[in-house]
Amino acid sequence: MSHAMTAQISRRTLLAASSVLAMPAIVRAQDSTIKIGFPVPLTGPYGTEAKDQVACAQIAIAEFNEAGGLGGRKAELLVRDDKLDPGEAATRTLELIENDRVSFIAGSLSASVQLAINNVAKQRGILFNSISQSDQIVALPDWSKTTFHEAMTPYLTAGAVGRYAFKNFGKKVVFLRADYAYGNEMIDGFKAAGAPMGIEVLADLRHPLGTTDYSTLLPRIQSLKPDILVLANFGRDQQISIKQATDFGLKKTTKIVAPILLYTSRLAAGAQAFEGVIGGTSYYWGIEANTPSAKAFNDKYRKANENRVPSDYGALGYAGVRSILAGVTRAGSTDTAKVVAAMEGLKYDSYKGAQEIRSCDHQSVQSVFIIESKSKDMANQYDVFNVLATDAANAENLRSCKDEGHA
Amino acid sequence: MLPPNFVATCKRHRVVLSIAFLIVFPLLMPFKAIAVNILIYGLFALGFNLMFGTLGLLSFGHAALFGAGAYACGIAIVHFGAPWWAGILGGTLGGMAIAALIGALAIRTRGIYFAMVTLALSQCVYFLAYQATAWTGGENGLRGVELSRIAAFGHSINFVDPLTRYYVVAFFVALALFILSRILASPFGAVLEAVRENEARARACGYDVRATRFMAFVISGGFCGLAGALQALHLSIVPIETLYYQTSGLVVMMALLGGMGTFFGPFVGAGVFLLLENLVSLWTVHWQLFVGAAFVACVLFFPRGIWGTLLMGRAK
Numbered sequence: 025m026s027h028a029m030t031a032q033i034s035r036r037t038l039l040a041a042s043s044v045l046a047m048p049a050i051v052r053a054q055d056s057t058i059k060i061g062f063p064v065p066l067t068g069p070y071g072t073e074a075k076d077q078v079a080c081a082q083i084a085i086a087e088f089n090e091a092g093g094l095g096g097r098k099a100e101l102l103v104r105d106d107k108l109d110p111g112e113a114a115t116r117t118l119e120l121i122e123n124d125r126v127s128f129i130a131g132s133l134s135a136s137v138q139l140a141i142n143n144v145a146k147q148r149g150i151l152f153n154s155i156s157q158s159d160q161i162v163a164l165p166d167w168s169k170t171t172f173h174e175a176m177t178p179y180l181t182a183g184a185v186g187r188y189a190f191k192n193f194g195k196k197v198v199f200l201r202a203d204y205a206y207g208n209e210m211i212d213g214f215k216a217a218g219a220p221m222g223i224e225v226l227a228d229l230r231h232p233l234g235t236t237d238y239s240t241l242l243p244r245i246q247s248l249k250p251d252i253l254v255l256a257n258f259g260r261d262q263q264i265s266i267k268q269a270t271d272f273g274l275k276k277t278t279k280i281v282a283p284i285l286l287y288t289s290r291l292a293a294g295a296q297a298f299e300g301v302i303g304g305t306s307y308y309w310g311i312e313a314n315t316p317s318a319k320a321f322n323d324k325y326r327k328a329n330e331n332r333v334p335s336d337y338g339a340l341g342y343a344g345v346r347s348i349l350a351g352v353t354r355a356g357s358t359d360t361a362k363v364v365a366a367m368e369g370l371k372y373d374s375y376k377g378a379q380e381i382r383s384c385d386h387q388s389v390q391s392v393f394i395i396e397s398k399s400k401d402m403a404n405q406y407d408v409f410n411v412l413a414t415d416a417a418n419a420e421n422l423r424s425c426k427d428e429g430h431a
Numbered sequence: 432m433l434p435p436n437f438v439a440t441c442k443r444h445r446v447v448l449s450i451a452f453l454i455v456f457p458l459l460m461p462f463k464a465i466a467v468n469i470l471i472y473g474l475f476a477l478g479f480n481l482m483f484g485t486l487g488l489l490s491f492g493h494a495a496l497f498g499a500g501a502y503a504c505g506i507a508i509v510h511f512g513a514p515w516w517a518g519i520l521g522g523t524l525g526g527m528a529i530a531a532l533i534g535a536l537a538i539r540t541r542g543i544y545f546a547m548v549t550l551a552l553s554q555c556v557y558f559l560a561y562q563a564t565a566w567t568g569g570e571n572g573l574r575g576v577e578l579s580r581i582a583a584f585g586h587s588i589n590f591v592d593p594l595t596r597y598y599v600v601a602f603f604v605a606l607a608l609f610i611l612s613r614i615l616a617s618p619f620g621a622v623l624e625a626v627r628e629n630e631a632r633a634r635a636c637g638y639d640v641r642a643t644r645f646m647a648f649v650i651s652g653g654f655c656g657l658a659g660a661l662q663a664l665h666l667s668i669v670p671i672e673t674l675y676y677q678t679s680g681l682v683v684m685m686a687l688l689g690g691m692g693t694f695f696g697p698f699v700g701a702g703v704f705l706l707l708e709n710l711v712s713l714w715t716v717h718w719q720l721f722v723g724a725a726f727v728a729c730v731l732f733f734p735r736g737i738w739g740t741l742l743m744g745r746a747k
Binding site for chain 1: 461462463464465468569572574575577579591593662666667670671672673712713718
């Protein structure tokens with residue numbers, strides 16, 4: 025009798041427990057998590073940068089959750105591999121929106137991929153914060169009310185580097201670009217910055233993407249005796265062209281300038297090839313000496329990643345997710361329209377000093393660091409650049425909203 | 432036990448069975464967008480298989496036909512504000528037009544030469560699209576192929592809804608399957624196989640081999656162009672990668688994986704490949720290793736492709 029009774033009670037308790045405890049838990053899990061989709065190219069040539077972006081984005085998520093989330097609602101990052109392919113990125117974005125029901129999307133690491141994600145997200149009214157460079161994404165017709173751009177634009181980057189280089193190293197310039205969107209947009213930016221300074225363009229040369237031999241171009245450049253050689257190419261092209269220019273002895277007479285010096289490329293290529301090359305960057309961990317927010321961010325990264333330091337593009341992963349969550353906190357809601365309104369004009373200091381989201385095109389107004397690669401006096405293995413100058417955050421340095429087609 | 436004429440019945444009603452499968456298919460997939468992708472690549476592989484499996488000519492330039500369809504549809508909608516049906520029609524015709532152009536130049540060659548000439552010509556199309564930035568968006572791809580609602584016969588349906596989008600695409604795929612089935616069952620289909628089996632004998636029987644090949648290439652272009660147009664509408668963009676030679680390689684792989692020369696094999700190949708790629712890449716960044724190993728295993732254990740080997744087993 026008592027035996028049967030115990031069995032009955034325990035069964036009943038079990039049922040009660042499952043219905044009372046489990047059911048609301050399921051409902052709560054579905055409703056309350058703030059999901060942020062994060063498509064980045066984990067496989068492919070930018071895999072190193074993409075993995076760092078994920079590591080940094082997770083720090084932003086952890087920060088938000090430790091601070092109590094949005095009234096107890098936690099944030100969650102859904103990472104997807106876009107394989108550096110716009111078609112795959114569009115498919116993954118559809119999956120994130122339709123299947124995983126994300127509230128927001130941040131990510132991407134190429135111009136075409138971010139435009140693909142943006143196109144899918146804007147059609148469905150989902151907020152997207154891009155963390156890679158593009159001029160088009162903040163201009164019409166690609167831009168939409170739900171499009172945000174955390175990264176710098178090529179126009180801003182090239183302008184900042186150009187103003188510094190033309191002032192300090194001379195006005196006689198040779199341009200050498202990889203013949204595709206990145207090279208073309210960067211050179212346009214250099215020319216726009218150089219025109220009022222009266223630069224003299226000795227030659228404007230192009231090479232196909234993926235060139236391995238620059239020996240036909242370099243003697244010609246050498247004979248022109250420019251003050252500055254602007255190399256608007258990226259990744260492996262940049263490594264090879266700089267190395268060959270060094271071997272030709274071009275550095276004796278000419279300053280080599282690149283719009284972007286990647287921290288990860290510099291680590292991979294070694295000190296000698298990049299010695300003395302000038303470039304721009306959105307972030308370098310070394311600014312922590314006089315930027316408290318950078319110090320705080322670096323420390324969190326070090327703690328989570330075996331004392332390493334964050335890379336430039338990696339840090340953008342942190343900033344991209346953090347801006348969205350700052351918008352969520354400010355709006356007190358995850359409703360897209362409210363978060364958009366909260367992010368417009370948002371002033372913040374996430375990791376690199378003061379930034380502001382320009383209301384008219386949702387571009388993050390931010391500083392650009394002019395850095396020089398060094399091979400001597402390195403404090404540790406991560407100490408690879410000197411920060412020569414900081415081009416302060418100023419909306420004047422961006423393309424005007426009118427030029428971008430905004431009313 | 433299955434009735435003895437079960438396989439024969441299935442073969443006779445292959446279109447009906449395929450359509451029945453298409454209807455339940457999205458319920459079996461992890462998410463709808465991948466189901467649509469499988470249909471689109473399946474259709475693309477189907478068009479390719481007409482050349483490769485049925486006619487016996489290996490083309491390495493089918494990306495040009497697929498991409499031409501996608502760009503024709505995209506450009507019609509973005510630059511000319513064309514309605515959705517005109518985009519699909521334009522894509523199909525665009526695929527056929529590029530196929531006619533490439534076919535006219537490539538069809539006189541055979542074997543490895545045919546593969547090389549089609550590859551070279553498709554790369555020409557790629558660089559043409561790459562340079563014509565004003566029309567194609569160049570390296571950034573064509574954006575803004577946004578289709579939110581489809582109006583037909585007085586009804587307006589929501590194309591943004593994932594399941595609706597799937598069934599709209601499935602409708603066109605089913606239509607293509609029906610047309611292909613009729614083509615293969617026609618005397619023209621028999622001529623295609625005759626040319627594949629013995630070119631000299633087909634010629635001796637009085638068939639114009641070159642014209643047959645040209646016709647087949649243009650029809651193949653129609654199917655691939657339709658697939659491209661559907662992809663443009665599905666993804667709302669046309670990436671330049673659509674025209675790249677890797678896309679040509681992808682469709683060869685899908686057709687081989689599924690089973691060349693089988694009716695439904697291309698869909699099986701596209702499905703297995705895309706599912707593997709998507710599911711494995713969710714839990715490891717080394718997905719290429721596993722997908723590669725799976726491909727090697729398929730080649731070793733299913734020499735006639737997955738579907739082809741299954742059919743062989745049934746026939747015994």
